[in-house]
Amino acid sequence: MRKDQIKLVFTGNMGAGKTTAIASISEIPVINTDVLMSSGASADKERTTVAMDYGELTLGSGEKLFLYGTPGQQRFDYMWQILIQGGLGLIILIDNSGDDPIGDLARYLDSFHDFIQETGAVIGVTHTDDAPRPDLQMYYHYLQERGLQLPVFPIDARSRESVVMLIQALLAILEYG
């Protein structure tokens, strides 16, 4: 993995939709290292990503935009710092139907603190139809308490429009924020 790659990094808790989000915009089938779950952090997910997801998009200039997804389980978090090296910015996906979505967000903000300060981040909240709470205001209140002004959008990771919206917001932050 070259440091001068043009890349975006997707992170978030298990089941938040990182693999799906990358697949929705990647022009190649997402390459990942899914394995069967041995013991269950999530009862309704049989496979999880242990190393990383990988997708790509060829830009008009012929260069490639690389899309990386971090492993969802925290025991693989040593991979996170490797994956973010040289990244343009971070897309954090939070599963709103999890036990503690705000706590999950806190964990990613802490883990990627330096990277977010140097670049930028956007937050996509998934599964809000099934789990409307915490609502967006609760996320914004939490971010405000941390002195952060990151955008939070409810998204459907399967929707290309949703994922494009996240990337547009991220690039706007990097250029104008």
Next chain:
Amino acid sequence: MYKLYYHALQKNDPVFFRSMLQLVGLKLSQNWEIDEHAKLILVDIETPEGQSFWQNPPKEAVLIAYARQNDIQTPWFLPKPIRTQSLIQLLNELAEHVCCEDEPKPQVNKPQPSHADIVKAKASNFFQAEYYLVGVLQQILQGQSITRVQCTGFPPLYIIPEERRCFTHQVQFNQINTAQKMFYAASIDEIECETVSAEQLQQEIKQQHLVAYPVETMLWLSAMCASQGRFSSAGAQNKFMRLVQWPNFALFPYQPYHMNLAAYMLKNIADVHGIAQKTQCSLENVVDFTNACSIIGILKYEQEHKIVEKQLPEARRSLFKTILQRLADTVTFHK
């Protein structure tokens, strides 16, 4: 809008308090918001910092004690931990007995403007929301009745104020046509409002396959379409402003430049001319955006400007443009 703030709350209490305030919102007699300049201040008097603040409050402040017991027997008291019922009771009493002394209550039933006034407003160089659909929606939201908003030749729009939801035919966010824009920009004399029952609404939803939207979606659309690049007042063009949070672009039709405006206005405090210059947006587009943000309550005016200079290498700017173009290949955006 009634305002309050807090001081010396511990750990997660600020987040919890804000969440509870939002949670009880529908049961309050008035709308409340957290504002650091509010005269009403909730103080945790069980902390040294809170006790000190309680002893030396700012001039004109009205303090609310936050503690397990009201040992100091103050009239304005919120018991720990915060419970919905005690918060509702406190805020409704404050709205009635304290706030009304210096803050006017929102006007609910305004007299209908004359035809001459409407003609004048439409021809005006200034955007006066109350003369358009957006103003009608705001007025309906101050009441409690489910209301059908109808404009000749267009599908009806049903508003449920208590749920801050509306029902209408499905809106294709990326394909809003000229006719729809005409509806969202309708002036008050083109609009008919009628109260309907919950049963009638349910019937309409079923028969016409209506779709639910948050009312903010319609406020945003109607403000965007009616604004037409006009300032909200003569002084608006010189006011310094910023956004307090991102517009929820998942619910609003947007153009990519709206993202740039939001990112810039979250970080900087500037007037519309400065914003237009730094984001390379037309002044008209900036004004429409700021009017819409103001309508949905995420725009704040400030006394002084604050600009964070950012130097981005041209190569990086060019790269971002290339990425956006590539992403736009299969996703088109229309205002």
